[in-house]
Amino acid sequence: MIPHAQKLGLRLSDQQGESLIIEMPYKAEQEAVSGSGIVANGAITTLLDTALGAAVYDQFETFRRIVTLDLRVDYFEKPQPFSTIVVKTRCLKVTDQMVFVQGDAYSGEGSSPIAHGIAVFSYAEMETNK
Protein backbone atom coordinates (compact mmCIF):
# COMPACT_ATOMS: atom_id res chain seq x y z
CA MET A 1 0.00 0.00 0.00
CA ILE A 2 1.11 3.59 -0.61
CA PRO A 3 1.49 5.40 2.74
CA HIS A 4 0.48 8.84 1.46
CA ALA A 5 -2.53 7.46 -0.45
CA GLN A 6 -3.55 5.69 2.75
CA LYS A 7 -3.17 8.93 4.70
CA LEU A 8 -5.61 10.63 2.29
CA GLY A 9 -8.00 7.67 2.51
CA LEU A 10 -7.84 6.86 -1.21
CA ARG A 11 -9.54 3.69 -2.36
CA LEU A 12 -10.18 1.92 -5.64
CA SER A 13 -13.96 1.80 -5.81
CA ASP A 14 -14.58 0.36 -9.26
CA GLN A 15 -13.10 -0.65 -12.56
CA GLN A 16 -15.09 0.15 -15.70
CA GLY A 17 -13.42 -1.47 -18.67
CA GLU A 18 -10.02 0.21 -19.01
CA SER A 19 -10.91 2.95 -16.52
CA LEU A 20 -10.20 2.94 -12.80
CA ILE A 21 -12.52 4.75 -10.40
CA ILE A 22 -10.62 6.02 -7.36
CA GLU A 23 -12.24 7.86 -4.47
CA MET A 24 -11.09 10.26 -1.79
CA PRO A 25 -13.70 10.57 0.99
CA TYR A 26 -14.02 14.00 2.62
CA LYS A 27 -11.84 14.52 5.70
CA ALA A 28 -11.69 17.71 7.77
CA GLU A 29 -7.88 17.57 7.82
CA GLN A 30 -7.84 17.99 4.02
CA GLU A 31 -9.61 21.35 4.10
CA ALA A 32 -7.65 24.34 2.83
CA VAL A 33 -9.63 26.67 5.10
CA SER A 34 -10.98 25.28 8.36
CA GLY A 35 -14.73 24.71 8.41
CA SER A 36 -15.20 25.41 4.69
CA GLY A 37 -15.70 21.78 3.71
CA ILE A 38 -13.58 22.48 0.62
CA VAL A 39 -10.72 20.04 0.11
CA ALA A 40 -7.32 21.65 -0.66
CA ASN A 41 -6.07 21.60 -4.25
CA GLY A 42 -2.98 19.74 -3.05
CA ALA A 43 -5.10 16.77 -1.99
CA ILE A 44 -6.90 16.78 -5.38
CA THR A 45 -3.55 16.92 -7.20
CA THR A 46 -2.28 14.00 -5.13
CA LEU A 47 -5.48 12.04 -5.78
CA LEU A 48 -5.04 12.57 -9.54
CA ASP A 49 -1.32 11.69 -9.43
CA THR A 50 -2.11 8.47 -7.53
CA ALA A 51 -5.03 7.51 -9.76
CA LEU A 52 -3.05 8.10 -12.95
CA GLY A 53 -0.14 6.06 -11.58
CA ALA A 54 -2.55 3.25 -10.71
CA ALA A 55 -3.95 3.40 -14.26
CA VAL A 56 -0.40 2.95 -15.56
CA TYR A 57 0.27 -0.08 -13.34
CA ASP A 58 -3.03 -1.49 -14.53
CA GLN A 59 -1.71 -1.60 -18.12
CA PHE A 60 0.81 -4.32 -17.30
CA GLU A 61 0.50 -7.96 -16.37
CA THR A 62 3.72 -7.92 -14.35
CA PHE A 63 5.07 -5.34 -11.91
CA ARG A 64 6.96 -2.40 -13.45
CA ARG A 65 8.87 0.39 -11.84
CA ILE A 66 7.14 3.60 -12.95
CA VAL A 67 8.24 7.23 -12.70
CA THR A 68 6.09 10.33 -13.28
CA LEU A 69 7.77 12.55 -15.88
CA ASP A 70 5.21 15.31 -15.78
CA LEU A 71 1.75 16.03 -14.51
CA ARG A 72 -0.63 18.85 -15.36
CA VAL A 73 -3.73 19.57 -13.34
CA ASP A 74 -6.45 22.04 -14.38
CA TYR A 75 -8.73 23.21 -11.58
CA PHE A 76 -12.09 23.90 -13.24
CA GLU A 77 -14.11 24.72 -10.14
CA LYS A 78 -14.17 24.22 -6.38
CA PRO A 79 -15.34 20.81 -5.24
CA GLN A 80 -18.70 20.64 -3.50
CA PRO A 81 -18.27 21.10 0.26
CA PHE A 82 -17.94 17.98 2.44
CA SER A 83 -18.12 15.68 -0.57
CA THR A 84 -16.17 12.65 -1.75
CA ILE A 85 -13.99 13.33 -4.80
CA VAL A 86 -13.90 10.64 -7.46
CA VAL A 87 -11.38 10.26 -10.29
CA LYS A 88 -12.04 8.30 -13.46
CA THR A 89 -8.91 7.49 -15.45
CA ARG A 90 -8.30 6.91 -19.14
CA CYS A 91 -5.13 5.50 -20.64
CA LEU A 92 -4.32 7.38 -23.84
CA LYS A 93 -1.30 5.53 -25.18
CA VAL A 94 1.31 2.97 -24.19
CA THR A 95 4.66 3.11 -26.00
CA ASP A 96 7.74 0.94 -25.42
CA GLN A 97 8.96 3.29 -22.68
CA MET A 98 6.10 5.57 -21.71
CA VAL A 99 2.44 5.66 -20.82
CA PHE A 100 0.19 8.69 -21.42
CA VAL A 101 -2.82 8.89 -19.12
CA GLN A 102 -5.52 11.35 -18.13
CA GLY A 103 -8.28 11.53 -15.56
CA ASP A 104 -11.29 13.62 -14.60
CA ALA A 105 -12.21 14.44 -11.01
CA TYR A 106 -15.83 14.82 -9.91
CA SER A 107 -17.27 15.84 -6.55
CA GLY A 108 -20.51 14.90 -4.84
CA GLU A 109 -23.33 14.24 -7.29
CA GLY A 110 -21.84 16.63 -9.87
CA SER A 111 -21.79 15.39 -13.45
CA SER A 112 -19.26 17.91 -14.78
CA PRO A 113 -15.62 17.53 -13.76
CA ILE A 114 -14.10 19.84 -11.11
CA ALA A 115 -10.52 19.08 -12.21
CA HIS A 116 -8.59 17.30 -14.92
CA GLY A 117 -5.16 15.71 -14.80
CA ILE A 118 -2.89 14.53 -17.58
CA ALA A 119 0.46 12.84 -17.07
CA VAL A 120 3.30 11.00 -18.74
CA PHE A 121 4.93 8.11 -16.91
CA SER A 122 8.04 6.22 -17.89
CA TYR A 123 8.35 2.56 -17.01
CA ALA A 124 10.97 -0.15 -16.80
CA GLU A 125 10.87 -3.88 -16.16
CA MET A 126 11.80 -4.98 -12.68
CA GLU A 127 15.06 -6.91 -13.11
CA THR A 128 14.87 -8.87 -9.89
CA ASN A 129 12.26 -9.30 -7.22
CA LYS A 130 13.25 -7.64 -3.97
Next chain:
Amino acid sequence: MISAYLSRLKEYASFDESLEISPYAKMMGFRLRRQDGNLMTAMTFNSNHIGSPYPPTLHGGTVASLMEMAALMQLIWDKDMGHLPKAIDITVDYLRSGKPEDTYARARVFRRGRRFATLHAEAWQSDPEKPIASAMLHFQLSE
Protein backbone atom coordinates in the same frame (compact mmCIF):
# COMPACT_ATOMS: atom_id res chain seq x y z
CA MET B 1 -7.12 35.65 8.24
CA ILE B 2 -4.17 34.80 6.02
CA SER B 3 -3.28 38.50 5.59
CA ALA B 4 -3.24 39.05 9.37
CA TYR B 5 -1.07 35.97 9.76
CA LEU B 6 1.44 37.16 7.15
CA SER B 7 1.51 40.83 8.16
CA ARG B 8 2.54 39.80 11.68
CA LEU B 9 5.45 37.86 10.14
CA LYS B 10 6.55 40.78 7.96
CA GLU B 11 8.18 42.38 11.00
CA TYR B 12 10.76 39.60 11.11
CA ALA B 13 13.74 39.39 8.74
CA SER B 14 13.88 35.65 9.32
CA PHE B 15 11.35 33.19 10.67
CA ASP B 16 10.28 29.57 10.44
CA GLU B 17 6.59 29.21 11.20
CA SER B 18 4.22 26.27 10.97
CA LEU B 19 1.37 26.95 8.50
CA GLU B 20 -1.20 25.74 11.00
CA ILE B 21 -3.83 28.21 9.82
CA SER B 22 -4.79 25.67 7.14
CA PRO B 23 -5.79 22.13 8.20
CA TYR B 24 -4.29 20.63 5.01
CA ALA B 25 -1.02 22.56 5.40
CA LYS B 26 -0.86 21.44 9.02
CA MET B 27 -1.48 17.80 8.10
CA MET B 28 1.27 18.03 5.46
CA GLY B 29 3.76 19.60 7.88
CA PHE B 30 4.17 22.75 5.74
CA ARG B 31 6.16 25.62 7.22
CA LEU B 32 6.70 29.15 5.98
CA ARG B 33 10.29 30.37 6.23
CA ARG B 34 12.12 33.57 5.51
CA GLN B 35 15.90 33.63 5.16
CA ASP B 36 18.04 36.46 3.75
CA GLY B 37 14.87 38.21 2.59
CA ASN B 38 13.69 35.18 0.61
CA LEU B 39 10.41 33.45 1.27
CA MET B 40 10.18 29.68 1.04
CA THR B 41 7.81 26.93 2.05
CA ALA B 42 9.15 23.80 3.72
CA MET B 43 7.69 20.33 4.18
CA THR B 44 8.94 18.57 7.31
CA PHE B 45 9.41 14.91 6.43
CA ASN B 46 6.88 12.48 7.78
CA SER B 47 6.57 8.78 6.87
CA ASN B 48 3.03 9.60 5.67
CA HIS B 49 4.58 11.41 2.70
CA ILE B 50 5.96 8.22 1.18
CA GLY B 51 4.58 7.28 -2.22
CA SER B 52 6.74 4.25 -2.97
CA PRO B 53 8.27 2.16 -0.17
CA TYR B 54 11.23 0.33 -1.84
CA PRO B 55 13.36 2.45 -1.80
CA PRO B 56 11.35 5.04 0.16
CA THR B 57 10.55 8.07 -2.02
CA LEU B 58 8.18 10.98 -1.54
CA HIS B 59 4.76 10.83 -3.18
CA GLY B 60 4.89 13.16 -6.20
CA GLY B 61 1.61 14.73 -5.11
CA THR B 62 3.19 15.97 -1.87
CA VAL B 63 5.93 17.77 -3.81
CA ALA B 64 3.40 19.27 -6.26
CA SER B 65 1.25 20.56 -3.42
CA LEU B 66 4.31 21.98 -1.63
CA MET B 67 5.20 23.98 -4.77
CA GLU B 68 1.61 25.17 -5.12
CA MET B 69 1.66 26.35 -1.50
CA ALA B 70 4.96 28.18 -2.10
CA ALA B 71 3.43 29.96 -5.12
CA LEU B 72 0.27 30.89 -3.22
CA MET B 73 2.27 32.26 -0.27
CA GLN B 74 4.52 34.30 -2.56
CA LEU B 75 1.50 35.90 -4.27
CA ILE B 76 -0.17 36.83 -1.00
CA TRP B 77 3.08 37.96 0.61
CA ASP B 78 4.09 40.31 -2.22
CA LYS B 79 0.89 42.34 -2.26
CA ASP B 80 -0.61 41.78 1.21
CA MET B 81 -3.68 40.21 -0.38
CA GLY B 82 -6.75 39.93 1.81
CA HIS B 83 -8.24 37.00 -0.07
CA LEU B 84 -6.86 33.74 -1.43
CA PRO B 85 -5.94 33.69 -5.13
CA LYS B 86 -7.48 30.74 -6.94
CA ALA B 87 -5.21 28.19 -8.65
CA ILE B 88 -6.12 27.69 -12.32
CA ASP B 89 -3.55 25.06 -13.26
CA ILE B 90 -0.22 23.53 -12.30
CA THR B 91 2.23 21.74 -14.60
CA VAL B 92 4.83 19.73 -12.72
CA ASP B 93 8.10 18.34 -14.04
CA TYR B 94 9.49 15.61 -11.84
CA LEU B 95 13.28 15.79 -12.07
CA ARG B 96 14.63 13.53 -9.33
CA SER B 97 13.01 11.18 -6.87
CA GLY B 98 12.31 12.76 -3.49
CA LYS B 99 14.27 11.26 -0.62
CA PRO B 100 12.65 10.67 2.78
CA GLU B 101 13.84 14.02 4.17
CA ASP B 102 12.74 17.66 4.48
CA THR B 103 11.83 19.39 1.22
CA TYR B 104 11.78 23.10 0.36
CA ALA B 105 10.07 25.12 -2.36
CA ARG B 106 10.30 28.67 -3.63
CA ALA B 107 8.31 30.47 -6.28
CA ARG B 108 9.03 33.36 -8.62
CA VAL B 109 6.31 35.55 -10.07
CA PHE B 110 6.91 35.78 -13.84
CA ARG B 111 4.02 38.08 -14.48
CA ARG B 112 1.38 39.59 -12.27
CA GLY B 113 -1.51 41.32 -14.00
CA ARG B 114 -4.76 42.64 -12.62
CA ARG B 115 -6.63 39.37 -13.05
CA PHE B 116 -4.01 36.64 -13.47
CA ALA B 117 -0.53 35.71 -12.34
CA THR B 118 2.03 33.29 -13.80
CA LEU B 119 4.61 31.71 -11.50
CA HIS B 120 7.46 29.26 -11.63
CA ALA B 121 8.28 27.15 -8.60
CA GLU B 122 10.98 24.67 -7.73
CA ALA B 123 11.46 22.14 -4.98
CA TRP B 124 14.72 20.82 -3.59
CA GLN B 125 16.10 18.88 -0.62
CA SER B 126 19.65 19.06 0.75
CA ASP B 127 21.10 20.74 -2.37
CA PRO B 128 19.26 23.76 -3.85
CA GLU B 129 21.30 23.27 -7.04
CA LYS B 130 19.63 19.90 -7.57
CA PRO B 131 15.89 20.52 -7.75
CA ILE B 132 13.68 17.44 -7.42
CA ALA B 133 10.78 19.11 -9.26
CA SER B 134 9.76 22.33 -10.94
CA ALA B 135 6.34 23.71 -11.82
CA MET B 136 4.56 26.39 -13.81
CA LEU B 137 1.41 27.74 -12.21
CA HIS B 138 -1.40 30.13 -13.06
CA PHE B 139 -3.60 31.84 -10.50
CA GLN B 140 -6.68 33.99 -10.73
CA LEU B 141 -6.14 37.07 -8.58
CA SER B 142 -9.50 38.83 -8.87
CA GLU B 143 -12.21 37.78 -6.42
